Amino acid sequence: MYKKNILILMWALLSSQQVLSGNLQAGKQKAMVCAACHQIDGNSMVPIYPKIAGQSLSYLKKQLTDYRSAMRTGGQEGRQNAIMGALVVALSDQDIDDLSTYFSHQALSYRASSPPDDPMQKKQYELGKQLYRGGDMDRHIAACASCHGWQGQGLASAGFPRISGQNAPYLQDQLKAFRSYKRQNDMNHMMRSTAKKLTDKDIQNLTIYISTL
Ligand code: HEC
Numbered sequence: 001m002y003k004k005n006i007l008i009l010m011w012a013l014l015s016s017q018q019v020l021s022g023n024l025q026a027g028k029q030k031a032m033v034c035a036a037c038h039q040i041d042g043n044s045m046v047p048i049y050p051k052i053a054g055q056s057l058s059y060l061k062k063q064l065t066d067y068r069s070a071m072r073t074g075g076q077e078g079r080q081n082a083i084m085g086a087l088v089v090a091l092s093d094q095d096i097d098d099l100s101t102y103f104s105h106q107a108l109s110y111r112a113s114s115p116p117d118d119p120m121q122k123k124q125y126e127l128g129k130q131l132y133r134g135g136d137m138d139r140h141i142a143a144c145a146s147c148h149g150w151q152g153q154g155l156a157s158a159g160f161p162r163i164s165g166q167n168a169p170y171l172q173d174q175l176k177a178f179r180s181y182k183r184q185n186d187m188n189h190m191m192r193s194t195a196k197k198l199t200d201k202d203i204q205n206l207t208i209y210i211s212t213l
């Protein structure tokens with residue numbers, strides 16, 4: 001009886017590993033088409049394209065599904081983007097699983113980045129840091145750190161993406177997209193309600209700070 005249980009356990013372990021490596025292998029093959037913009041390891045070199053390496057599995061799956069729903073509902077639901085929409089519209093749930101598994105397993109590259117030396121930029125960095133960590137009570141702006149974490153690492157189980165290591169122009173673009181409600185796929189307006197209170201200066205300061213995390 002004992003031996004039989006061990007065998008069952010081993011079989012279960014082996015087959016779960018097979019599923020994972022199956023996903024990874026299939027994902028890598030399917031990722032060829034993504035490499036043109038995101039690189040094969042997900043560390044996009046073009047700053048307006050997001051890095052997707054090492055992002056959480058649940059967040060990646062949600063984004064790909066959201067781009068697909070926007071295409072399928074004429075923008076009524078999901079996340080609207082012409083480039084990504086065209087790429088995912090024909091993907092199956094399995095494709096999305098494989099691709100997300102693959103990119104979540106890649107290592108995120110960080111550019112060594114310390115606080116800027118330039119006095120003007122240093123000031124912006126400090127203001128960004130303050131807003132990121134403490135929010136702004138007077139303007140009812142929630143601290144970014146309360147959801148994205150002190151180091152920008154995010155919280156996968158709650159659907160908060162990692163934003164550290166991300167390309168700065170992409171960060172800026174997304175904050176503006178939430179602010180103008182062009183991007184509306186955040187549950188319960190979590191990002192829109194914060195972003196709509198940010199000025200252009202806030203966004204610039206925040207981006208300078210987040211880029212050093
Ligand atoms: C032609 C360039 C291009 C290609 C090819 C491409 N992407 Fe993208 N990707 C983008 C751009 C641009 C964005 C940002 C769009 C936006 O503003 O919503 C993006 C966004 C994403 C995001 C959201 C990231 C985040 O942090 O929210 C994911 C996930 C993603 N792409 C995965 C993929 C996958 C998987 C493939 C291959 C099937 C792929 N992309 C192919 C350009 C591309």
Ligand code: HEC
Pocket residue numbers: 050062131132142143144145146147148159160161162163171174175185186187190191194206
């Ligand atoms: C209440 C929680 C919460 C707070 C506070 C919050 N965020 Fe977010 N943020 C989210 C969630 C959730 C998402 C992902 C939405 C989705 O599912 O697409 C997100 C997405 C983002 C993104 C897009 C990431 C990507 O890869 O596309 C950026 C950038 C961002 N937040 C920056 C900030 C900054 C800067 C602040 C502070 C001014 C902030 N967030 C405050 C919850 C929060």
